[in-house]
Amino acid sequence: MQQEFNDPLWRTVLSGAQMLFVAFGALVLMPLITGLDPNVALFTAGLGTILFQIVTGRQVPVFLASSFAFITPIILAKGQFGLAATMGGVMAAGFVYTFLGLAVKIKGTGFIDRLLPPVVIGPVIISIGLAMAPIAANMAMGKAGDGAELIHYQTAMMISMPALLTTLIVAVFGKGIFRLVPIISGVLVGFAMAFYFGVVDTAKIAAAPWFAIPHFTAPEFNWQAILF
Template sequence: MTDATAAVLDVHERPSPALWGLLSLQHLFAMFGATVLVPLLTGLDPSVALATSGLGTLLFILLTKGRNPAYLGSSFAYIAPILAAAALPGPDGQPLGPTGAMLGAFLAGAVYLAVAACIKGFGVGWLLKLLPPVVTGPVIVVIGLGLAPVAVNMAFNEPGTGVYSGQHLLVAAATLGLALLFAIVLRGIFSVVPILLAVLGGYVVAAIVGLVPWGGEAGMAAKLAAAPFVEMPNFAIPFVTYDLPWAQAGAIVLLLVPVALVTIAEHIGDQMVISRVIGRNTLVDPGLHRSLAGDGLATMLAAFLGGPPNTTYGENVGVLAITRIFSIYVIGGAAVLALLLAFLGDFRVALQSIPVPVIGGVAIALFGVIAASGLRTLIEGKVDLGDKRNLLIVSIILVLGIGGAVVHVGAVAQLSGTALAAIVGVVLNAVLPHSREEA
């Protein structure tokens, strides 16, 4: 592991007040682009996502006793299941909308708590056997490639029509080009925010070609002037702002809850990386059971307020590695800044004005990176695809996941392709023999 003495600020060290805000702002920038992109893709409120990201991180810090410098943001793994759940018909025959997915997201967080309790009682070995790289790797590939049509449609087509638009393609291509350029060229702390910078650049291009109108009563200038300085985010609290869709509960659970198996495996991977970076084993102290419980409760809180499920963020682990600043006070400061930002009315107007092709451009890069990270999991896990057993497991997961966006189970229940792939992968890994002798 990395020598902790190399830290500029160790986990329990507090920076000076003047430096504290700047360092926290740095972490906020690292998580901002991806955290806001998820609600923009799923129809949830970006301000709520920022608020639940900040609250979830503070809750995580509390649960891990201030010993784990991880930041929590919106999880990409749940995008496709949320979209599928939002399309389910409600009592009035109309789609439930994204709030319909909150029940499943809440229960997905509960899965974290159950796994955390099992780890506390029985250790982590059983979970690693249940979710080896031969299962998690191809499922992560499925998550990325399964979202590919969403990104391409947003980049190429007129929103809501499905009709090709050269203007939208131009903006998406410019945004994607900037993301690639920034990711390769930028160094230092700027290297962890290429997506945020690409969105800003794409926004400028969109404004130039007329996709962001500024003048007139419906222009951005008028909207910004009319927006209150402080405004409550559009929290969607069960039984208060919407009714929980109990009639579709089974379908929603099948769409979202199995994805928790994949995100739990990602959580373990993130904790291993954080341990190497900060020079102390977070799997032992404060313990994997505590970090999983913190992640799960953060997801449940986000679902209760109408935000996307939370997850530990690799972008912020990158900031830790680059800056050598591990202070939990800096992470907590970033969470407070995210929470405060969610209540700014002008900021919400600006977020909601980001054109769809700008999001589509960065989505092409991000979803591809997700798929590539699945391949990386297979490589780092030394999965031998020359072994027929491994080859069959990976092949079946890929076909089921990519081919079955939504699978109907009975008359009402539905299962996302990702969830189906994860379940089948776990089962195949458990029952298929490793050798002819074992069979």
Template sequence: MNKPILDIKDVPSPFQWLTLSLQHLFAMFGATILVPYLVGLSPAIALISSGLGTIAFLIITKFQVPAYLGSSFAFIAPIIAAKAGGGPGAAMIGTFLAGFVYGIVALIIKKAGYRWIMRLLPPIVVGPVIIVIGLALAGTAVNMAMNVPGTENYSLIHFSAALVTLAATIGFSIYGKGMLSMVPILGGIIVGYLYSLAIGIVDFGPVKEASIFEMPDFIIPFVDYNVKINLDIILLMVPVAIVTLSEHIGHQLVLSKVVGRDYIKEPGLHRSILGDGMATMISGLIGGPPKTTYGENIGVLAITKVYSVYVLLGAAVVATIFGFIGKITALISSIPTPVMGGVSILLFGIIASSGMRMLVDSKIDFGNTRNLVISSVILVVGIGGAFIKVSEQFQIQGMALAAIIGVVLNIILPGRPEVAENMFEAETEKKTEEKNDVA
């Protein structure tokens, strides 16, 4: 590891602080506002909840883990389904419960260690479920890109905006250098927005009318909705935590490598998972989507070698302030649907591809019938939209059902591989094997 420019507890100068914090804010911005856009929640609340959630995470991890928490893509389909069945309140209850599950898992890890969760969520289960998350949303992305917003009518004009956005996003991803390569989504949205302005599909009126400072549309329990927990909400939202917990562990391992610390041991996996869960619960209490650590921000750390938690804290504070600026919120809301559709085509595909990458990196042998069975069942159940419906109040749908079936198959089928005592042991053994192969 190269020597950091600013280490974990280093405090930057005021100008550095603002500049570096804005950099992290821009890295997460595009993806974080895309989630509420897709599920019909307030982008302003998404910014505020990401800021408050990140602050909570930093406090719980004792200001040792430089991570930023943004909107989770894994919950898009469940939130849409929850809103359709019980309104925004149902989605918020489900979000809070998903965060609560994180807290329970954190408590168990503190008492019993982490090996059990690694056995419960191996790559052969998590990889295919991540693929399902991306591909199950493919139809949504294409409809947003091709059709007149709010209809099923094809429009070449709107589709052209999606294609320009997609091309720009791909261009920034492939040819962008330095920080630009970290914000391809934001760059693509900006290019798509400018093109949409040129072809006349942007309504700039709300931006002109918006006040500089505005109170966002918070969704508060017992004020905006009655809190009623039922089995349907639990089964719709909570199982998705299976996927996001694995995502969290993966991010912590990568972050540990980037900054040269073992975050699984100190401050401990239980603290980082609890921080993630607390951020999600805070989001659920004010009307935002569930939270997760962001790979984009880890990428910024790797490129800049600035690991200061104060920089992440600054990004969280600025994001929270942005949520109360009406002009910014109105500008976000004015982004045309096909622009978001163009970004989504690439982003949802990348989510699916990251699931395939997990399988490849973990060297999953599909000549092994056990692995073939688990992955095949997860993919068809999840992408096909299968569901178990006992009554209107009791049903398990799509991705949640696929995740549960995957976990069960992994437990009951013979031939389950052992998990390394130390989470870094497997990587060490892999490097040793590679050296022996060379020799």
């Protein structure tokens, strides 16, 4: 058993599983914040991940999820142009990503490094993190992203704090294979605490259909929304 866990394949599986948990949270949170359909995000992320693994020959244990960089533009574009035009703008951004990928494959990463040096990328990442910090704090306190209370404060803290402490302890003091899974450890502890305090609603899980078609929105290509 010890030899199996020391096998690189197990490390790849664990790394991929942890990436799945991390990306899944972001994947569902992003459409909830922007008012989009999480089921569509799940479907497209799964399809995109399958295509990514096929193209890369399964060399990277990655699960593709939502980009938090799009949260503010999507919210503003929805209010100004509507959902369909906003989806058209998102598709146009996806095509730009594709063309940039082809350019990197042909020319290498040199022009990207010149166009977007660390001094530019760093502040963008910092601003995204600072914008998400209040949402994370609200969720830890049992509130929605807009501050509306979902769970009593004390109950929420009894769930979120053990999960956070478990993640930190495993990340800092974990040995061997356990050091690879701090996020999974925190998720398991958080779910166990949520189940203990009766926060997990199994009735909705039981009532949910096994198979359902997501509510797709046909994109509308509006030049103003695309440029926005």
